[in-house]
Amino acid sequence: MRKTESLNKDWYFLKGDTRRHKAPKRIKKGWEKVDLPHTWNALDGQDGGFDYHRGPCWYYKEIKLSPVKGEEIYLEFPAASLKAEVFVNGRHVCSHKGGFSTFRANITPYIRHGAAKIAVCADNGEAKDVYPQTADFTFFGGLYRGVNLITVARAHFDLDYFGGSGVSVTPVLNKDGSADIEIEAFVSNQGSCSVEYKVGEYTARGNSAVIHIDEPHLWNGRKDPYLYTLEAELVTGGTIVDDISVRFGIRSFKIDAQKGFYLNGRRYPLHGVSRHQDRENMGWAITEKEHREDMELIADVGANTIRLAHYQHSQCFYDLCDEYGMVVWAEIPFISAFMNNPEARENTLSQMKELVVQNYNHPSIVCWGIANEITIGGEDPDLISNLKELNDLCHELDKTRLTTIAQLSMVDMESELNRITDILSYNHYFGWYMGSVEDNGPWIDEFHEKNPDLCLGISEYGCEGILKYHSNEPKMQDYSEDYQALYHEKMLETFAKRPFLWSTHVWNMFDFASDMRDEGGVKGRNNKGLVTYDRKIKKDSFFIYKAYWSKEKFVHLCGRRYANRATETTDIKIYTNCKTVSLFVNGEDMGTAQCDKIAVFENVALKEGENVIRAESGKLFDEMVINKVSEPDESYILKQEDSGNSGSNWFETLEITGSEILFPEGFFTVKDKIGEIMKNPEGLEFINDMIEKITEIANISVSKGMLNMAKGFTIEKLFDMAGSRMPEKAKIWVSEQLNKIEKK
Ligand code: ADA
Numbered sequence: 001m002r003k004t005e006s007l008n009k010d011w012y013f014l015k016g017d018t019r020r021h022k023a024p025k026r027i028k029k030g031w032e033k034v035d036l037p038h039t040w041n042a043l044d045g046q047d048g049g050f051d052y053h054r055g056p057c058w059y060y061k062e063i064k065l066s067p068v069k070g071e072e073i074y075l076e077f078p079a080a081s082l083k084a085e086v087f088v089n090g091r092h093v094c095s096h097k098g099g100f101s102t103f104r105a106n107i108t109p110y111i112r113h114g115a116a117k118i119a120v121c122a123d124n125g126e127a128k129d130v131y132p133q134t135a136d137f138t139f140f141g142g143l144y145r146g147v148n149l150i151t152v153a154r155a156h157f158d159l160d161y162f163g164g165s166g167v168s169v170t171p172v173l174n175k176d177g178s179a180d181i182e183i184e185a186f187v188s189n190q191g192s193c194s195v196e197y198k199v200g201e202y203t204a205r206g207n208s209a210v211i212h213i214d215e216p217h218l219w220n221g222r223k224d225p226y227l228y229t230l231e232a233e234l235v236t237g238g239t240i241v242d243d244i245s246v247r248f249g250i251r252s253f254k255i256d257a258q259k260g261f262y263l264n265g266r267r268y269p270l271h272g273v274s275r276h277q278d279r280e281n282m283g284w285a286i287t288e289k290e291h292r293e294d295m296e297l298i299a300d301v302g303a304n305t306i307r308l309a310h311y312q313h314s315q316c317f318y319d320l321c322d323e324y325g326m327v328v329w330a331e332i333p334f335i336s337a338f339m340n341n342p343e344a345r346e347n348t349l350s351q352m353k354e355l356v357v358q359n360y361n362h363p364s365i366v367c368w369g370i371a372n373e374i375t376i377g378g379e380d381p382d383l384i385s386n387l388k389e390l391n392d393l394c395h396e397l398d399k400t401r402l403t404t405i406a407q408l409s410m411v412d413m414e415s416e417l418n419r420i421t422d423i424l425s426y427n428h429y430f431g432w433y434m435g436s437v438e439d440n441g442p443w444i445d446e447f448h449e450k451n452p453d454l455c456l457g458i459s460e461y462g463c464e465g466i467l468k469y470h471s472n473e474p475k476m477q478d479y480s481e482d483y484q485a486l487y488h489e490k491m492l493e494t495f496a497k498r499p500f501l502w503s504t505h506v507w508n509m510f511d512f513a514s515d516m517r518d519e520g521g522v523k524g525r526n527n528k529g530l531v532t533y534d535r536k537i538k539k540d541s542f543f544i545y546k547a548y549w550s551k552e553k554f555v556h557l558c559g560r561r562y563a564n565r566a567t568e569t570t571d572i573k574i575y576t577n578c579k580t581v582s583l584f585v586n587g588e589d590m591g592t593a594q595c596d597k598i599a600v601f602e603n604v605a606l607k608e609g610e611n612v613i614r615a616e617s618g619k620l621f622d623e624m625v626i627n628k629v630s631e632p633d634e635s636y637i638l639k640q641e642d643s644g645n646s647g648s649n650w651f652e653t654l655e656i657t658g659s660e661i662l663f664p665e666g667f668f669t670v671k672d673k674i675g676e677i678m679k680n681p682e683g684l685e686f687i688n689d690m691i692e693k694i695t696e697i698a699n700i701s702v703s704k705g706m707l708n709m710a711k712g713f714t715i716e717k718l719f720d721m722a723g724s725r726m727p728e729k730a731k732i733w734v735s736e737q738l739n740k741i742e743k744k
Helices: 288-301 315-324 342-359 381-397 437-450 481-496 540-549 674-679 681-698 704-710 715-725 728-739
Strands: 003-006 011-014 032-034 056-064 071-077 083-088 091-097 103-106 115-123 148-153 167-173 179-185 194-199 202-205 208-213 228-236 239-248 253-256 260-263 270-275 305-308 327-331 365-372 402-407 424-427 456-460 503-506 512-519 522-526 555-557 569-576 580-585 588-594 598-605 609-617 620-628
Touching: 071 083, 071 115, 083 103, 091 103, 148 239, 167 228, 167 239, 179 194, 179 228, 194 208, 202 208, 270 288, 270 456, 288 315, 288 540, 305 315, 305 503, 315 327, 327 342, 327 503, 342 365, 342 381, 365 381, 381 402, 402 456, 437 456, 437 481, 481 503, 481 540, 540 555, 540 569, 555 609, 555 620, 569 580, 569 609, 580 598, 588 598, 674 681, 674 715, 681 728, 715 728
Parallel strands: 270 305, 270 503, 305 327, 327 365, 365 402, 402 424, 424 456, 456 503
Antiparallel strands: 003 148, 011 032, 011 056, 056 115, 071 103, 071 148, 083 091, 083 115, 167 179, 179 208, 194 202, 194 228, 228 239, 253 260, 512 522, 555 569, 569 598, 580 588, 580 609, 609 620
16 A cells, blocks of 8 residues: 655755766765755745855765565655755656646656665756746745655556646536546556446446536635535455545536626636745745635635736645645746756756646646746747647646746737637736836727637736835836725726626735845835735735625724824725724714725824824724824835936936927837837847936836837837836937937
8 A cells, every 4th residue: 555755854965066967975064954845045045145055965865674575665856946966865757847846756667775865956046957047936846745655566646747646637517417537547557457447435446437517616716615525445356456545526617708707607706816836934945834815815804716927826725726626727927038958948848747647636726837937038930839839738737727828018919929828817916016006907908809709817916016105196017005005996896897808816815925126115026915925914905805805894994004193184085895994083983884895095194103093894803003293204105226227317417409209200209119219239238228227217227138129119008008107308308319310
């Protein structure tokens, strides 16, 4: 019978660039004792500077084994970031590329004298043959999901095929309401063994079998995520030689371009969040406890879908999604920068194969995401063909689910990229990086009108919300908790009016590490979460979602961290899903408001010093203290030097001669496309120079890849994107420089 043991305790770890293809024979000085899960980037991956350790590092452990004849011994790696080389007793056992999927190695032939000296080189260094290489998150290195030892009989449910479980379950819901559970077992060295199955009272046998259930209990999302368990046994002569159990759920879904998502024949509008797997001071080396906490918070906000970005997550988390009834988008890290070489292409395919094979039985998953913002570097024909191959691969491996993609905001509404996958979503940051929050609705409407046959979702949208910043007049890019909340209020209104969207996913449920960032005075972090990186504080924006999504009644006072206010009166905003809410200030009744998710009590008078603010609805209440102070608290405003936006005032020094944008005949103007301007040598020089300036003022990082993509944009369009960050004077300056360059 199969035995699975954790090998997480007592490893030795060596950080540094040693020879990655030669296993160390023994531990020398400099090796550190560690337990798994482990990453070497827990601290340097989150502190900014884009200088976290990337490269090969070694793990080493000796184990005693007394293999019984006829048994096979496997090492199981639920993840090794980003690449791994595994050695046992000095001999190379296997290589793996991809930091997020399970792989196993049969080490039986490598065991010597009842011992295995295991050496694993994990490598998160730069490479051309593994994704991700460019993305807005830290690539934590290490054996961050632990290691297991599996002992099985020679005949066993397969352990070698792309890290899968060895049994695939495909529940088919029939028109008459009954279900056929199609089961397929993959067996190694089967010999005379037969396969027997049990699902509750139902039984079946054979490598392929079907169990018919007359009245199945459906997996019905958040309401009733019912799971069945399939027990599979490998039997010979009345003896069980191997057994596994697999959970599955019976459900149907469909997506309609006009009406959105359906679960089990009923409309089931999907609204939810994206999740990254890292945690403060732990990086990716988290345990079941952290996974559960994350899920509890996601359930608490009332989400019914999760985009598990931007890579394969832990089995533990997909299991939780099944148990909580979350509808899941699963994806591979084919992200941001397309690497045009055969090995990289092969890596997209192998990571996809692993994702699908390893997660096939999870009822929560409804779609496979083939890429995220992958056209940043342009829409290369080889990229399109890579995407199509991935799309076909998903369909070949899985006939029951759909394919999807997260498009870069700028992808043309009529691009062929929108017609590769079955459904699609866009990442939009109107109201943060560009434009204004009001631009989202019209964009969605125009897309829907132009593509009435396409199932559209919004896979990312969000903005930074840093707890220490506050304002009476929240503005885009002020990083305040208040702007973040306001932005999300507007996004929720936008979505409520557009029920044709098949899903919406907030970017992001949690703040996360991105060591290259320097945002709003916080180094190494993306602060777009509804909850802080340590999961300790739910920002105000969390509660507007809860008001829309959750049935659990609550009352939440906004602005509790905006504690010092220098005004005579102040507005008090409450998020709630109760119908009425009453406000008390220092015990005095300020009245009761009817509310539809938001209630605002305007111009509430404050007394000097402490004011106790209390919102009540029935037995529910929330309380906070606001201090009336004489001077505005300067710590609430982001300081220019902390903005990571050093040259914001560069335009002050610019010399302009006119006061408006002109369009002289024969010369370049802001109506010309960047690509056209770049064909002219002087134009090219100017664009390169301007990119640097725009990067500074607009705090947008315009990479070479992005520039490539922007070639089709006019300069006017760039102005639009920069929004308020591009002052009028700067626009005129750009226009005047262009007007000096003659078109040839
Ligand atoms: C992109 C990307 C995300 C995310 C986001 C942001 O859209 O897909 O990984 O980090 O940008 O916050 O800027």
